[in-house]
Amino acid sequence: MPKSSQPRRLTLRAYKVGFGDCFLLTFHYPSDDRHVLIDFGSTGSEDGDDLMVRVAQDIHQQCGGKIHAVVATHRHKDHINGFATRKSQDGPGDIIASCQPDVVIQPWTEDPRADPKATGPTAVSAGKKGLGAAQAFVGSLNRMHGVAEAALSEIDRLRSLGPGLTQNAFRQLSFLGEDNISNRSAVENLMKMGKHNFYVHFGSKSGLESVLPGVKTRVLGPPTIEQSATIKTQRARDEAEFWHFQAVAGELAAAGGDALFAGVPTCSHQDAPPHTRWFIERARALRGEQLLEIVRSLDKAMNNTSVILLLEAAGKKLLFPGDAQIENWSFALGKPDVQELLKGVTLYKVGHHGSLNATPKSLWELFQNKNKKPSAARLRTIVSTMAGKHGDPRRGTEVPRQKLVEALEAESDYFSTQDIKGRNKIREDFTMEL
Amino acid sequence: MKYPPPPPAPTRKLRIIAQDPGVRSNGGIVTAVVDVAAETLGPGPRGYRVQIVDYDSSTHKLYQPAALPPDHDPYRDASDDALLSNPGFHAQNVYAIVMRTLARFEFALGRRVNWGFSGHQIQVAPHAFADANAFYSERDHALMFGYFPGRQGLVFSCLSHDVIAHETAHALLDGLRERYTDPSSPQQAAFHEGFSDVVALLSVFSLPGVVEAALEPKNRSRRIPREKLKPEALRETALLGLADQMGQEMSASRGDALRRSAKLRPSPDYLSSPDFQEPHLLGEVLVAAMMNAFLEVWVHRLSGLGEVAQGALDRQRVAEEGAHAANHLLTMSIRALDYCPPTDIEFRDFLSALLTADREIQPDDSKYHYRDTLLESFQDYGIRPSSKGEAGVWEPPEAALVYDRTHFESMQRDPDEVFRFIWENRAALRLCEDAYSQVQSVRPCLRLGPDGFPLRETVIEYIQMITLRADELVQMKVRAPDAMAPSAEVKLYGGGALIFDEYGRLKFHVRNSILNADRQTSRLESLWRHGYFEKGAAALSRFASLHRRRAMDLPPLRKEV
Numbered sequence: 001m002p003k004s005s006q007p008r009r010l011t012l013r014a015y016k017v018g019f020g021d022c023f024l025l026t027f028h029y030p031s032d033d034r035h036v037l038i039d040f041g042s043t044g045s046e047d048g049d050d051l052m053v054r055v056a057q058d059i060h061q062q063c064g065g066k067i068h069a070v071v072a073t074h075r076h077k078d079h080i081n082g083f084a085t086r087k088s089q090d091g092p093g094d095i096i097a098s099c100q101p102d103v104v105i106q107p108w109t110e111d112p113r114a115d116p117k118a119t120g121p122t123a124v125s126a127g128k129k130g131l132g133a134a135q136a137f138v139g140s141l142n143r144m145h146g147v148a149e150a151a152l153s154e155i156d157r158l159r160s161l162g163p164g165l166t167q168n169a170f171r172q173l174s175f176l177g178e179d180n181i182s183n184r185s186a187v188e189n190l191m192k193m194g195k196h197n198f199y200v201h202f203g204s205k206s207g208l209e210s211v212l213p214g215v216k217t218r219v220l221g222p223p224t225i226e227q228s229a230t231i232k233t234q235r236a237r238d239e240a241e242f243w244h245f246q247a248v249a250g251e252l253a254a255a256g257g258d259a260l261f262a263g264v265p266t267c268s269h270q271d272a273p274p275h276t277r278w279f280i281e282r283a284r285a286l287r288g289e290q291l292l293e294i295v296r297s298l299d300k301a302m303n304n305t306s307v308i309l310l311l312e313a314a315g316k317k318l319l320f321p322g323d324a325q326i327e328n329w330s331f332a333l334g335k336p337d338v339q340e341l342l343k344g345v346t347l348y349k350v351g352h353h354g355s356l357n358a359t360p361k362s363l364w365e366l367f368q369n370k371n372k373k374p375s376a377a378r379l380r381t382i383v384s385t386m387a388g389k390h391g392d393p394r395r396g397t398e399v400p401r402q403k404l405v406e407a408l409e410a411e412s413d414y415f416s417t418q419d420i421k422g423r424n425k426i427r428e429d430f431t432m433e434l
Numbered sequence: 435m436k437y438p439p440p441p442p443a444p445t446r447k448l449r450i451i452a453q454d455p456g457v458r459s460n461g462g463i464v465t466a467v468v469d470v471a472a473e474t475l476g477p478g479p480r481g482y483r484v485q486i487v488d489y490d491s492s493t494h495k496l497y498q499p500a501a502l503p504p505d506h507d508p509y510r511d512a513s514d515d516a517l518l519s520n521p522g523f524h525a526q527n528v529y530a531i532v533m534r535t536l537a538r539f540e541f542a543l544g545r546r547v548n549w550g551f552s553g554h555q556i557q558v559a560p561h562a563f564a565d566a567n568a569f570y571s572e573r574d575h576a577l578m579f580g581y582f583p584g585r586q587g588l589v590f591s592c593l594s595h596d597v598i599a600h601e602t603a604h605a606l607l608d609g610l611r612e613r614y615t616d617p618s619s620p621q622q623a624a625f626h627e628g629f630s631d632v633v634a635l636l637s638v639f640s641l642p643g644v645v646e647a648a649l650e651p652k653n654r655s656r657r658i659p660r661e662k663l664k665p666e667a668l669r670e671t672a673l674l675g676l677a678d679q680m681g682q683e684m685s686a687s688r689g690d691a692l693r694r695s696a697k698l699r700p701s702p703d704y705l706s707s708p709d710f711q712e713p714h715l716l717g718e719v720l721v722a723a724m725m726n727a728f729l730e731v732w733v734h735r736l737s738g739l740g741e742v743a744q745g746a747l748d749r750q751r752v753a754e755e756g757a758h759a760a761n762h763l764l765t766m767s768i769r770a771l772d773y774c775p776p777t778d779i780e781f782r783d784f785l786s787a788l789l790t791a792d793r794e795i796q797p798d799d800s801k802y803h804y805r806d807t808l809l810e811s812f813q814d815y816g817i818r819p820s821s822k823g824e825a826g827v828w829e830p831p832e833a834a835l836v837y838d839r840t841h842f843e844s845m846q847r848d849p850d851e852v853f854r855f856i857w858e859n860r861a862a863l864r865l866c867e868d869a870y871s872q873v874q875s876v877r878p879c880l881r882l883g884p885d886g887f888p889l890r891e892t893v894i895e896y897i898q899m900i901t902l903r904a905d906e907l908v909q910m911k912v913r914a915p916d917a918m919a920p921s922a923e924v925k926l927y928g929g930g931a932l933i934f935d936e937y938g939r940l941k942f943h944v945r946n947s948i949l950n951a952d953r954q955t956s957r958l959e960s961l962w963r964h965g966y967f968e969k970g971a972a973a974l975s976r977f978a979s980l981h982r983r984r985a986m987d988l989p990p991l992r993k994e995v
Contacts, residue, residue: 266495275480279487
């Protein structure tokens with residue numbers, strides 16, 4: 001390959017988007033720059049839409065109005081809501097779309113042809129075990145949005161009734177519920193903004209090959225249904241049925257009790273017999289916990305559809321795992337050749353905002369550029385996060401997980417987007433000579 | 435002459451849905467009339483052990499408590515539609531089945547049985563939430579039954595006999611063996627599920643109407659040819675046939691114990707297979723062993739029946755024999771709990787307990803061969819009895835014990851007196867002196883044998899606990915998991931059930947010694963692998979999440995970093 005087609009330098013811009021991810025990665029070639037936008041979403045920022053527009057405008061400016069590739073690792077709001085458009089065509093998604101990305105890369109689970117309502121099978125889903133399991137799985141993911149919406153509405157009602165639900169449970173439920181509701185506008189924009197769409201899985205081409213000459217790209221996740229040893233065909237169908245019933249049950253709850261026993265007399269809260277009141281309070285709290293568990297489960301399932309990308313240029317390796325958790329990672333980490341590849345990671349975008357399960361111990365132990373002392377070759381780690389939004393320190397599930405942050409600080413050049421201070425500063429840039 | 439009024443009847447009759455609305459005969463829902471302990475009920479119904487509170491937390495509706503007349507069943511002649519659409523009947527159905535299950539436990543154990551929480555009355559919510567789930571919550575003193583729209587209309591889990599009996603069995607098992615919900619081996623978690631399924635299915639099969647409906651529902655002849663009454667044929671009709679009719683919508687979250695028990699063919703490899711370590715799947719192995727024994731015993735009982743025509747038996751009698759077999763196995767299964775160790779149960783312990791419990795009350799098994807059949811069926815599924823004694827029954831204690839420092843009468847009711855006995859005999863009973871020891875229960879019981887003679891026993895449960903650092907475990911020859919920090923604190927458990935005869939002499943000492951290094955090592959290894967030493971892991975609500983974890987195929991609690 002001629003030297004002119006090899007990048008000389010790269011810049012990674014980490015945007016401060018609250019609880020979310022937004023990274024603009026630029027490879028500087030002798031003749032031009034190539035820009036890859038990896039995720040664009042937020043859930044926890046107080047500035048909301050305004051911030052998303054400001055970030056989109058900055059991205060537009062930084063890349064000179066041309067994005068070569070967009071990677072949307074998975075469909076959570078905190079990774080894609082920046083792609084949402086407005087009727088007035090001045091939404092953050094409109095600005096990104098105006099940069100005319102050549103390729104848009106998403107996990108195989110976003111492939112419209114893998115949708116249960118689709119007629120044509122994908123290369124991934126039409127494997128030996130057939131289309132059914134893959135479609136069932138994608139069907140489950142689609143239904144989860146409905147479950148999240150129903151949970152949000154149920155939790156609002158539960159809270160308005162008074163005692164029963166703790167503040168902490170309410171806060172977590174609201175956050176997770178918000179993050180998991182459907183982002184239709186963003187999803188549609190991602191579907192049509194690029195010239196080519198790539199729906200990737202472990203071992204597939206990434207779609208970046210033609211965009212980034214001289215850069216090796218590997219997709220390490222998510223595995224397909226057939227690849228994943230943990231998801232079996234029948235289980236995928238059981239799961240699909242489970243989420244189907246959850247979704248319709250949620251609709252029933254939202255409709256109120258009349259759908260159940262029309263005309264049957266009920267007691268008002270004030271008239272509840274005294275011996276029932278303790279139990280009613282307990283039942284409400286229990287329901288809150290149940291909803292939280294359901295929403296946590298679907299949140300995790302969505303996280304595990306994340307694209308895991310490894311980019312390599314001039315021996316420097318950059319790892320972007322989205323929000324992949326252990327179940328997604330375990331397929332790749334079980335492969336000796338992948339383990340070998342991961343040893344030399346130079347820059348690690350910390351998975352899932354620094355959560356408990358997204359940096360598996362077996363992954364962290366592979367990184368050979370970890371070093372307790374600062375050095376030129378020391379591993380660079382970057383986390384995009386916002387404390388106090390996700391998880392619970394009493395359960396050891398807070399995000400970012402303190403234990404992980406301590407390990408990252410001790411053995412790498414660690415940066416958190418929480419360190420970007422000042423209202424006007426929205427990003428931190430990192431450069432690397434290649 | 436004026437006669438005094440007759441004494442109040444000890445029981446009353448209530449109509450229930452025999453299995454669930456999916457099981458039909460002649461186009462109608464199969465219902466049954468069951469005997470329930472008579473009591474003066476408050477609206478709810480609200481009784482001395484069971485209180486129905488019809489509160490729906492998804493819609494925040496509290497239905498008016500249903501008042502059940504003291505002298506008759508208002509739903510005795512109600513139409514199917516009326517049964518399905520009336521929350522008052524739902525409340526009656528769940529009340530009657532919970533009470534019936536409680537009564538089965540009390541009959542089998544020969545004493546009153548506590549719930550698994552400190553209270554007398556369990557709260558039952560028949561329409562607790564819009565969710566395809568139902569569970570027992572110890573913390574809330576409650577059984578919660580969800581509802582959801584199914585393929586053909588609303589599905590009410592409070593109308594499924596097996597679901598209600600299953601959850602009630604969890605609550606009762608939790609009262610009898612509170613340590614069985616502790617994190618331990620995969621078999622202990624599976625036992626709660628498997629045992630509750632065994633109780634649920636045998637309860638359903640103990641109703642002749644259900645069995646009759648399951649036996650070729652389309653064939654209305656009163657006769658059944660003998661060739662259709664062999665184990666394989668009955669597997670197809672009674673087990674799979676009923677499974678086909680039963681509501682299937684909850685199978686994703688609860689499993690399909692009946693169908694699985696019929697389809698899970700005998701193999702000695704299930705218990706060690708990594709594919710069967712999820713509690714529901716492993717529990718299904720126990721259910722399969724039991725249901726296969728049920729078929730064998732049923733067929734054996736039919737061999738003695740006279741033919742009503744050439745080569746044919748009367749359908750009703752066939753069903754009754756099935757119900758008798760189910761009833762007997764149900765009694766055996768519940769009674770066996772008294773002969774199980776109080777901590778870290780494995781299926782092989784339960785088998786020895788089953789065999790011992792039955793032999794004690796019915797030494798002669800030559801008529802229907804319940805014990806031989808169970809032994810064989812369990813062995814077919816790789817479950818061999820823990821006891822090396824004759825026919826797998828527990829052996830009497832080996833060492834001589836000191837009785838003369840305790841009093842016979844106090845030993846039947848007083849935990850301190852029993853503790854004195856245990857402490858005096860700690861060497862003979864091979865207890866760990868360094869561990870904290872506690873008598874958990876002293877339960878005198880009176881069971882009635884088939885010959886009409888009572889069997890009096892006193893069942894005592896004690897536990898031992900010790901907390902050690904990981905680096906101290908080696909002193910007990912226990913190996914800590916490789917990656918465990920030396921300073922990590924580890925709790926070890928052990929304990930035993932002491933069964934005293936009517937003269938106050940110890941008959942059996944069924945125990946899991948805290949000093950058993952192999953068992954403790956493998957327990958720690960299993961817990962470590964499943965993430966139970968992680969912060970917050972213990973806070974998870976067990977029964978509520980267990981069913982859901984199954985539905986979503988979640989791995990055990992494995993956490994890294």
